[in-house]
Amino acid sequence: MCIGALPTLSELAKWRTDMDKSCAMCGNPEETTRHIMVECPFAQQLWALSNIAWRWISPWHGGAAEWCLFVLQKLDRDSRQRFCMLAWKIWQHRCGKLMEGKEQN
Ligand SMILES: [Zn+2]
Known part of the structure; x- marks a missing residue:
């Protein structure tokens, strides 16, 4: 994601x-990295359940690399791992649904 290589x-x-x-998850007309990770209602639900502060997740700064760096700098070690x-799980779930029709809980 950080090198702009997500297909x-x-x-x-x-x-x-x-x-x-x-978007395979919500039908948004354009599936971009930003949409998958931040704008998609599916991702927003998962971020809400993660206990990572939405104020660090929601702002998108430049590209994916800038966004990741910004978020990682704001989080403690445990939150960075989460x-x-x-x-990764958001991307994995999206791929499973798109390519195999799988739905995960
Ligand atoms: Zn979506």
Whole structure:
């Protein structure tokens, strides 16, 4: 994510213009890294359950790398681990739903 390499549907649609780039989780017209991690209601629900302060998660500064750095600088060690784990789980869940039709609790 931090090097801009997540194959989001918006990124893939740059190569395949006929591709549907709407969010698999909520139907938002464009699935970007920012949307997946911060704007999507699915991600917002998970962040709310994480006990990581939303005030550190919600502002998006520049690209994904800047966002990650900002958040990681604001969190203590335990919260940084939870942040990384949850970002990974959000991406993993999205991929499972999009590619395999899986829904996880
Ligand atoms: Zn969404």
